[in-house]
Amino acid sequence: MTFPVIGVVGGGQLARMMAPPAVELGFELRVLAEGPDVSAVAAVAHSAVGNYTDLEDLTAFAKGVDVLTFDHEHVPERHLRALVDSGINVQPHPDALRHAQDKLVMRAAVDRLGLPNPRWKAVSSVEELRKFGDETGWPVVLKTPRGGYDGKGVRIINSYDDAAQAADWFTGSELLAEEKVPFTRELSALVARSPRGEARAWPVVHSIQVNGVCDEVIAPAQDLPAGLARAAAEAALRIADELGVTGVMAVEMFEVPGSSAGFLINELAMRPHNSGHWTMDGAVTGQFEQHLRAVLDLPLGDTSLASGVVVMKNILGGDNAELYSAYPMALQAEPAAKIHTYGKSVRPGRKIGHVNAIALPGDTMAQVRERAERAAAILRDGRDPRKETS
Secondary structure: OOOOEEEEEOOOHHHHHHHHHHHHHOOEEEEEEOOOOOOOHHHOOEEEEOOOOOHHHHHHHHOOOOEEEEOOOOOOHHHHHHHHHOOOOEOOOHHHHHHHHOHHHHHHHHHHOOOOOOOEEEEOOHHHHHHHHHHHOOOEEEEOOOOOOOOOOEEEEOOOHHHHHHHHHOOOOOEEEEEOOOOOEEEEEEEEEOOOOOEEEOOOEEEEEEOOEEEEEEEOOOOOOHHHHHHHHHHHHHHHHHHOOOEEEEEEEEEOOOOOOOEEEEEEEOOOOHHHOOHHHHEOOOHHHHHHHHHOOOOOOOOOEOOOOEEEEEEEOOOOOOHHHHHHHHHHHOOOOEEEEOOOOOOOOOEEEEEEEEOOOOOOHHHHHHHHHHHHHHHHHOOOHHHHHO
């Protein structure tokens, strides 16, 4: 029997985490890696080192794959269109992916669909930024339309006078200015869609950010009104359908009580997402398996919770440089925690893994969160925080 070959552009942790479900389903996963020692290389049987900004490298890698998909959104759009024109099956299609590559394009699409957007404007100078701030109120969020992630490419401009500090960002291309939304928490609506149009949504989750980086995810978002949860999921499904998205897409949102919709759309990611890592252990179908099913146009899996509550805690680089040395302590301290590491060297603040904790019978939310935090802290610091405080 012949099973499909899936090519993934990018060798980061998202490509790495596609490998186990690919093996389980019998698919061959190939990775175009940025270097021989990046995260995904050790997890796949076939990898090639190449430059995702070079069309020749992309074309050579795409030969022999049944579908080409992505670990990130940074492949130049013109290269993606050239691949499509040459007959390569690219999923998601560049017509959809451009909305995740360019925040100005995304904002315009959300407006066009009549979905709740913050007030925003494309600005080309300090003067235009000041005008926007005076109209909407200060502070203002200034973003580079392309390339930003984990808080990079974002500045908070607090006042008219402070706008001058952003002068170095204006280099001839437009930037995105947005009102600073007075939200109560951040939400994420994760969905998947196949080329034939089948789509499924996971429960809406609460995403907790620290210094611009996702730190913790609680699934489902606690005390979220049923109508708001339904509206947020429906908005994400509509975006996926209207834009022709294939694969997994995360719609990051702000919860804004008192606003007409109760939420505003923040950003889109058209790939598996940090806010969906909980699904690996906490949903009937995890986001990485679902992404592979979707880009191959296979029937999608059930997205129900496998437990009443799931908490994901990122492991960021800390005092413990030898991650494995802390495994015995972490596994003994929290035998119900599920540890996922990314094969990366430890640097302060770097995402090197995550922990998933699932509610056991009788658990409170606080206990599930504490389980995830304790295991992650042991791996991060090489010591047990509970014993230090006892």
